Structures are given as C-alpha cells and as structure tokens.
Amino acid sequence: MTVTLVRGDITEQAVDAVVNAANSSLLGGGGVDGAIHRRGGPAILEECRALRASRYRGGLPAGEAVATTAGRLPARWVIHTVGPVHSLSEDRSHLLASCYRSSLLLAEELGARSVAFPAISTGVYRWPLDDGARIALTTVRDTRSRLEQVKEVRFVLFDSTAYAHFERALRESGA
Ligand code: AR6
Numbered sequence: 265m266t267v268t269l270v271r272g273d274i275t276e277q278a279v280d281a282v283v284n285a286a287n288s289s290l291l292g293g294g295g296v297d298g299a300i301h302r303r304g305g306p307a308i309l310e311e312c313r314a315l316r317a318s319r320y321r322g323g324l325p326a327g328e329a330v331a332t333t334a335g336r337l338p339a340r341w342v343i344h345t346v347g348p349v350h351s352l353s354e355d356r357s358h359l360l361a362s363c364y365r366s367s368l369l370l371a372e373e374l375g376a377r378s379v380a381f382p383a384i385s386t387g388v389y390r391w392p393l394d395d396g397a398r399i400a401l402t403t404v405r406d407t408r409s410r411l412e413q414v415k416e417v418r419f420v421l422f423d424s425t426a427y428a429h430f431e432r433a434l435r436e437s438g439a
Contacts, residue, residue, distance in 0.1 A: 265408050267401070267417050267439050271427045274420040275303040278338040280376035281331070283367045285384045286344040288323035290316055290330075296382045300342060304335035308342055327362030329370045341374055343367045347385030350392070357399055360385055364403040371414050378416040383426050393426055397433035405439035 274282055274296055285296045290312040292301045301308055311332035316323070324330055329345040345363040348356035363384050371379045383400065385391035404417050421427040 265411055265415055265417065267404060267419070267434060269419050269421065269427060269430050269434060271421050271424065273299065273422070274380055274382050275299050275337055277380040277418065277420055279378040279380045279416070279418060280339060281341045281343050281367075281371045281374065281379045282334060282337060282339045283329075283379065283381045283384070284342050284344045285382050285387070285389075286324065286346055288325065288346050290320065290324055290344055293388070295387045300337065304337045304342065307333050307335040312344070326356075327359040327366065329363065329366040331370055331374060339380075341371075341376065343370055343379075345384065347389050347391070350385060350390040357395075360391065360396065360399045361403045364400055365407050368404070368407050368411060368414060368417070372411050375413050377413060378418065379414055380418045380420050382420055382422075383430070386426065393429040394433075397426075397429040398437070401430070401433040401437035401439045405437050408439070 284300045287293050326346045326348045331341045331343050334342045345367050348359040386393050386396040
C-alpha cells in the first residue's frame with residue numbers, strides 16, 4: 265500500500281472511495297462536505313437521508329464512518345465520517361484517529377483499491393494542521409497491516425500550508 269499526497273480539490277480525484285469530512289446530520293454543510301454534495305449531485309443526499317431514517321436516526325457519531333454512492337463524482341463511493349471539533353479543554357485525538365481508521369476499514373470492506381482523504385477536522389472544526397496531519401499519518405501507518413484491498417491512500421490537501429504539514433508528517437511517521 266502506498267501513501268501519496270496531492271495538492272488539489274478532493275472532488276476531482278478519480279479514486280474508488282472519497283472520504284467526506286461530514287457532520288453528524290449527514291445532510292451537508294460547507295467545506296469539503298459542501299463541495300462533495302454540490303459536485304456529486306442529489307443522489308448522495310438521498311442516500312444520506314435514508315441513512316438518517318434508518319441506521320442513524322440520531323445522526324452519525326464522531327469517529328464513525330458510513331458509505332453512500334458517489335453520485336456524479338469520478339468515484340464509486342463516498343465514505344462519510346464525522347471528525348471531532350477541536351477542543352482546548354478535552355483531548356479528542358482518539359476520535360480523529362478513529363475517523364481515519366474506520367474509513368480505511370470500511371473502504372477495505374467495500375473492496376476499494378484507492379481512497380482519497382481530506383485533512384479531516386482542520387477547517388470549520390479548527391484542528392491544528394500539524395497535529396491533524398500527524399494523527400492522519402500515524403493512523404494510516406498503524407492500520408495498514410489490516411488492509412489488503414486498499415493499495416493507495418491519497419491525501420488531498422487544499423493549499424500549500426496543509427501540503428507542507430502532511431509532507432512533514434509523512435516523513436516523520438514512516439507511513
Ligand atoms: N478538497 C480538499 N480539501 C478541501 C476542500 C476540497 N474541495 N475544501 C476544503 N478543504 P472542512 P472539518 C480542506 O471545513 O474541519 C462542514 O460544514 C480545508 O481547507 O471541510 O472536518 C461539515 O458539514 C480543511 O483543511 O471540514 C461539518 O459541519 C479540510 O479540507 C464541518 O464543516 C477540512 O475542512 C466539518 O469540519
């Protein structure tokens with residue numbers, strides 16, 4: 265399995281699974297979430313609504329992941345995961361790690377060979393980029409022995425600052 269970093273827009277990635285930095289409602293929002301629903305079209309929201317009416321009546325808890333169609337995106341699935349909001353008074357790192365781990369294990373279950381991740385929680389949810397990148401890369405490293413189908417994990421970073429943090433975290437994690 266290889267880990268790659270690219271600078272760009274996650275909605276343009278031709279991969280099997282695109283991970284969405286969603287919120288518990290699963291009904292859309294700003295940032296990556298807004299972009300995915302806008303470009304993927306209404307089929308994604310329709311499946312999210314069905315999930316809210318069945319398995320996730322109370323919403324998708326932080327740290328968990330669920331898959332839907334990718335609609336018109338150049339991918340087969342969107343894996344929605346809910347990152348934690350960063351807090352100065354409480355350590356929620358385990359929830360952020362759980363987002364990456366749960367998404368990877370779900371991708372494996374689906375048979376996805378390539379998975380694209382955004383930098384979960386580092387936007388609206390205010391997680392510092394250096395720590396967010398470190399948690400992302402160490403979790404991929406620690407989960408890779410459980411992955412057989414997944415051959416590529418691609419981090420898609422929106423700007424050069426995020427890219428630089430992930431480059432450094434990749435080097436330091438040995439992922
Ligand atoms: N492609 C790649 N990365 C992006 C894109 C894109 N198209 N757009 C933004 N980013 P965020 P969060 C980067 O806010 O912090 C939503 O309203 C962005 O620069 O999308 O987990 C949800 O509905 C940042 O580094 O997600 C939730 O309510 C990273 O992606 C809430 O925001 C994540 O930023 C989730 O907040």
